[in-house]
Amino acid sequence: MALNGAQKAAALMLAIGEETSSRLFSRMHEDEIRDVSAAMSQLGTVQASAIEELCGEFVANMASAGNLVGSFETTERMLLKTLPKERVAQIMEEIRGPAGRTMWDKLGNVSEAVLANYLKNEYPQTVAVVLSKVRPDHAARVLALLPEGFAMEVVMRMLRMETVQKEALEGVERTLKAEFMSNLARASRRDAHEMMADIFNNLDRTAEGRIMAALEERNRDSAEKIRGLMFTFEDLQRLDGASVQMLLRTVEKDKLALSLKGASEGVKTMFFKNLSERASKMLKDDIAALGPVRLRDVDEAQAAIVTLAKDLAAQGQIQMADGQEAMVG
Structure with a gap:
């Protein structure tokens, strides 16, 4: 049978034995481990001839690449030749840490019903951080599905939120069991009322009216600012x-x-x-x-x-x- 990339990796790791495979797993990203593990569990029987051919392909690919070794250290040295030290430190921190840049894309692909059901059991501050980082249209759909009182607590925290602190992002990382870019902690963010206006723009009129009315009771000034920024x-x-x-x-x-x-x-x-x-x-x-x-x-x-x-x-x-x-x- 023709094997795809994940299946080839799974077959090769089974062929080299548990001890060596475990060392390879320890160097893989979580997504890679998941993909290879899934392929491995469903691989079934692979003929010896196919394993031999796969090993030959692997050796040929390695040989054609020459003696190249990529590592954090070699990457950092190369970057330092062309970029300021501070910028290199920031890039390397992003690379060494969990690959957070794709985290929000992943959350954006999660059903709003599933995400809202999960977030409703979290602290309002945690939910505020999450909704401040995902797309406004997705945040709006999630916000509309949260219990009314809880949604208002989240809105109030989003309005009061300034630059997201590193500790807050680390807490969300642990809570969601996912990945965040560490430099998000230092990133400046736009005005909270502008962000909320974008989210309110994406609410359906029923949810918008309900949440806006509740916000007016809690903070009329913020409600007026948001309404003024909405289009x-x-x-x-x-x-x-x-x-x-x-x-x-x-x-x-x-x-x-x-x-x-x-x-x-x-x-x-x-x-x-x-x-x-x-x-x-x-x-x-x-x-x-x-x-x-x-x-x-x-x-x-x-x-x-x-x-x-x-x-x-x-x-x-x-x-x-x-x-x-x-x-x-």
Whole structure:
């Protein structure tokens, strides 16, 4: 049978014996150990001829590489020839420590329901650190699934959080049994209210209204700051005519119809008046043809259009009516 990379490694390690294999395992990354172990447990019988061929392939690959030895020490010496000592120390600390850069990507691939179910049993400060580091849209979905009182404790800690201390990240690392870049502890972070505005932008309107109302009771100033930094579907009315035309040329027509199903008359009028009479009638017909729709579907369509508007603004293609860039934060 044809073996993939992990299966080849598993077969080779079985062939060289437990003692040598255990030393190799001790030098592997956790993900590599998991992949090789999984392949090893499911390998089944491998013919002697296949093992012989595999060993030959391994020796040939080693021979073609020449006498090269990669290590922390050789890497550090090479970096020191071209980079400042402080920068090299930072890079080596990232390399020597757990490979934290991929940690948040991994968390981003975890179902929000699974992540919320796990985090609801953790300290609010731990959850605040996690949600401050993952993507705002993912953080919003997790936050919406947390118990209301607990979610508010998390929000309050995120608002009060300054630079994330190394000790806090190490605590989260132990709690999640995962990996963090050590330099995240020193990384400066943007304004907490801007971060929360991004998260609130990604909440559905029911969760947003519930959490915002609770926040107003706890901290009205913070609630007002967050609301001022948010850019919502209704804020599209602040776009000038040329920007609306650009948005209309870019947006998916089915998303536009769905988003307007639950929009205010002001937003609907803005879009209709920037279309030809024929196109405006067709859009109205499309909206009417939708019939009853789920509020969640409308929210998702509106969020997609807001995201598109933000992207266009970042590219300088759309502006506010007063000449300012369309997006903040």
